[in-house]
Amino acid sequence: ETGVxxxxxxxxxxxxxxxxxxxxxxxxxxxxxxxxxxxxxGPQFIFQYYREEENGRGNFPPRFxxxxxxxYSSELNVNALELDDSALYLCASSIRDYTDTQxxxxxxxxxVL
Amino acid sequence: QQQxxxxxxxxxxxxxxxxxxxxxxxxTAFDYFPWYQQFPGKGPALLIAIRPDVSEKKEGRFTISFxxxxxxxxxxxxxxxxxxxxxxxxxxxxxAGNQFYFGTGTSLTVIP
Numbered sequence: 001e002t003g004v005x006x007x008x009x010x011x012x013x014x015x016x017x018x019x020x021x022x023x024x025x026x027x028x029x030x031x032x033x034x035x036x037x038x039x040x041x042g043p044q045f046i047f048q049y050y051r052e053e054e055n056g057r058g059n060f061p062p063r064f065x066x067x068x069x070x071x072y073s074s075e076l077n078v079n080a081l082e083l084d085d086s087a088l089y090l091c092a093s094s095i096r097d098y099t100d101t102q103x104x105x106x107x108x109x110x111x112v113l
Numbered sequence: 114q115q116q117x118x119x120x121x122x123x124x125x126x127x128x129x130x131x132x133x134x135x136x137x138x139x140x141t142a143f144d145y146f147p148w149y150q151q152f153p154g155k156g157p158a159l160l161i162a163i164r165p166d167v168s169e170k171k172e173g174r175f176t177i178s179f180x181x182x183x184x185x186x187x188x189x190x191x192x193x194x195x196x197x198x199x200x201x202x203x204x205x206x207x208x209a210g211n212q213f214y215f216g217t218g219t220s221l222t223v224i225p
Contacts, residue, residue: 004156033212042119042202042215043157056212090156092213101147102213104156 004093004105012111013081021076021108025093031055032074033102034066037088049074050096078110086112116140117205119216126223132190134219136203139184143205147213148177148188151200160201161188193223 005024013019025032031050035043045058049068063079072093078085088109092102118137126132136146144165149157163170163177163186170177176189190197200220204213 035213035215040218042204042217043213045212045214048212058212101145101159101162103159104149106154106156109154 004091004103006089006091006105006108008108009106010109010111012113014113015081015083017081017112018077018079019081019110021078021089021091021110023074023076023091023093023105025072025074025091026103029093029095029103030072031094031096032068032072033092033094034074034076035090035092035104036060037090037107039087043090046076055096081112083112086110115217116214117203117216119203119219121219122217123220124222126193126221128193128195128223128225130193130223132193132197132221132223133187134201134203134221135185135187136205136216137183137185138205138214140205140207140214141184142207143214145206145208146177146179146186147204147206148175149202149204149215151202151218157202190221193221195223195225197221198223 007022033048034046037043047057052068065077067075088107090107092104094102147162148160151157161175174191179186200218203216
């Protein structure tokens with residue numbers, strides 16, 4: 001059984017640019033959630049994808065968008081990057097139709113200059 | 114509004130001692146309460162979780178105590194070891210697979 005993987009590990013962008021982060025869910029998991037973790041803070045929920053549809057969204061603007069693919073992998077896209085977008089972006093996979101927990105990947109560290 | 118409040122922010126414990134971290138929540142619809150451990154540069158890893166139908170759950174050196182009426186839960190780490198030095202997050206959700214609301218984290222340092 002493979003765990004949750006994310007790419008890239010680190011990324012540096014400048015303000016106004018766009019970024020795409022990728023996540024491969026754990027084998028057998030059909031749900032992916034994305035979280036933003038600012039330095040020294042707890043993760044904040046961005047949104048969740050189930051069966052390729054957004055299924056719940058936190059308090060993040062529309063410039064944060066995502067996709068889930070038929071193999072349950074997922075992308076997080078952020079447009080018009082702002083300095084405050086600098087954070088660790090975590091994805092977590094789970095089985096939607098089962099009372100199991102969410103398993104987190106190692107994260108992508110995004111720095112916006 | 115912080116849905117889950119966590120304390121203390123930091124904790125220093127001697128090796129072999131007991132580490133205690135507390136969390137409180139407001140939303141009575143929460144029915145799943147996990148604790149995650151996070152090392153620098155890594156993603157959170159599940160330690161232990163509890164549902165509100167039990168008051169305590171123990172796994173090895175880790176115990177969750179849950180007080181439904183007070184809307185509080187805590188993590189106890191027995192016989193704390195230097196390798197336990199990490200940041201600990203409590204969380205809550207309505208169903209385990211749904212959005213997690215995380216606490217602000219506790220940085221634990223275990224001194225040899």
